Structure formats: C-alpha cells, structure tokens
Amino acid sequence: MPSISTVFYTIRFWFLAFILTFVLSLTAVVVRLFDPSGNLSHKVSALWCRLLCEWNGVEVTLEGMENVDREHPQIFLANHQGYFDIFALSGYLPVQIRWVAKASLFKVPFLGWAMRASDYVSVARDDRKNAYKAFLASLEKVKSGASIIIFPEGTRSKDGSIGPFKKGSGLLATRSGAPVIPTTLIGSYDIIQKGSAWIKPGRVKIILSPPIKMDSKSDDKGEGELDRIRGIICENFEQGI
Numbered sequence: 001m002p003s004i005s006t007v008f009y010t011i012r013f014w015f016l017a018f019i020l021t022f023v024l025s026l027t028a029v030v031v032r033l034f035d036p037s038g039n040l041s042h043k044v045s046a047l048w049c050r051l052l053c054e055w056n057g058v059e060v061t062l063e064g065m066e067n068v069d070r071e072h073p074q075i076f077l078a079n080h081q082g083y084f085d086i087f088a089l090s091g092y093l094p095v096q097i098r099w100v101a102k103a104s105l106f107k108v109p110f111l112g113w114a115m116r117a118s119d120y121v122s123v124a125r126d127d128r129k130n131a132y133k134a135f136l137a138s139l140e141k142v143k144s145g146a147s148i149i150i151f152p153e154g155t156r157s158k159d160g161s162i163g164p165f166k167k168g169s170g171l172l173a174t175r176s177g178a179p180v181i182p183t184t185l186i187g188s189y190d191i192i193q194k195g196s197a198w199i200k201p202g203r204v205k206i207i208l209s210p211p212i213k214m215d216s217k218s219d220d221k222g223e224g225e226l227d228r229i230r231g232i233i234c235e236n237f238e239q240g241i
Contacts, residue, residue, distance in 0.1 A: 060092050
C-alpha cells in the first residue's frame with residue numbers, strides 16, 4: 001500500500017500533467033502556424049516537460065554541458081530508466097530535439113497534436129516498412145539541424161539496471177555522420193517504475209560524455225563503437241548511483 005505522501009504526489013502529478021498538456025499542447029499547435037519548422041513548438045513541448053519536473057519536486061542536474069554543441073545536430077544515446085528520462089532530456093537539454101515516438105501516442109488528443117506540431121517522428125515498430133520510413137525521416141531531421149535522442153535498450157528498465165543495446169541503435173549516427181553523445185541517466189527509475197503509476201519525487205542526474213564519431217566504414221557496422229558507448233554509460237551509472 002503506497003504511503004499518503006506517494007498518493008498525494010501521484011494525484012498532483014496527474015492533475016498537473018492534464019492541465020499542462022491541455023494548455024501547452026494547444027499553444028504548440030498555434031505557434032506551429034507561425035513557424036513551420038517546428039522549432040518553436042518544440043520549445044513549448046520542452047517547457048511542458050520542464051514544468052512537469054519542477055512542479056512535481058523532481059530536481060534535474062546536468063554534467064558535461066561543455067560536450068554539447070548547441071549549433072550542430074548530435075545523436076544522444078541514453079540508458080532508459082523511466083518516463084522522467086523523457087521529461088528531463090526534453091526539458092533541460094538546450095538544443096532542438098526531434099523525438100522518435102510510438103505511432104499510438106500521435107493519436108492521443110492534445111498530446112499527439114503537440115507532437116506533430118513539434119515535428120516529431122512517428123514509428124510503428126512492428127511494421128518494418130513504417131520503421132524504415134521513420135528512420136529516413138529521422139535522418140532528414142538530423143541533416144536539417146535537429147538532434148535526436150535514442151534509447152538503445154528499446155524500452156524502460158524493469159529493475160533499474162542497464163540492459164543490452166540493440167544492434168543497429170547507432171545506425172542513425174553512422175548514416176548521418178553526426179557525433180554521438182553517450183548520455184547517462186540516474187535516478188528516474190525511483191520516481192516512477194515500469195508498470196506503476198505511483199510518483200515519488202526525487203533527483204534525475206544527466207551525465208553528458210565527450211562525443212564519439214561513429215565510423216561508417218567499420219566492418220562491424222559500428223557495433224564496436226556501440227559497445228564502447230554502452231561501457232561509458234555503464235561506468236558513469238555505477239559511479240553515480
């Protein structure tokens with residue numbers, strides 16, 4: 001049975017999430033009319049994420065901002081601890097981001113409208129043809145100057161540990177030529193765990209490591225660099241917890 005404080009924080013989170021989604025989603029749709037690129041709409045979406053953290057007692061800190069190039073696109077490869085990974089990265093990374101998200105989310109009223117306005121990429125992972133189209137769309141976003149965040153584990157952690165990285169996770173970086181920022185997330189697992197709706201305020205730490213250039217001509221299709229990136233993230237994670 002959850003504690004009274006957990007029940008309070010959970011009710012507060014979902015209430016604020018509903019209000020912010022309603023107000024800021026409509027704002028994102030409106031500003032898209034004045035900025036077809038989606039850049040302003042993403043800033044509104046980023047504000048939504050940041051407020052969800054700040055107003056729910058989630059403190060986000062970043063280390064390694066000197067490794068981020070604010071003028072050019074990058075691929076952020078990150079471990080996936082929980083839902084607040086998305087809120088923390090979107091809300092606090094000071095770069096234009098284009099998320100690749102499940103197609104079903106784009107069908108959700110208000111939320112899906114804002115995602116489309118922000119020029120995010122829809123993907124149906126069980127449809128290989130659609131997944132390839134999403135890959136090409138993501139490649140185009142990077143070439144146009146936006147950064148992409150990838151969770152190479154493919155899903156949120158069930159127990160807080162870092163799972164294996166899926167082969168091909170670095171393909172976007174290899175094809176686009178954009179540098180990869182190994183991105184370590186610590187703490188979000190404890191805020192809302194997979195399979196649960198209960199919220200517990202806490203801290204999320206984001207560690208941004210020096211960029212790595214993927215070799216498009218490597219014999220292993222970048223899998224060696226992907227293993228190296230996972231090693232960096234795992235080391236940072238173990239030292240940070």
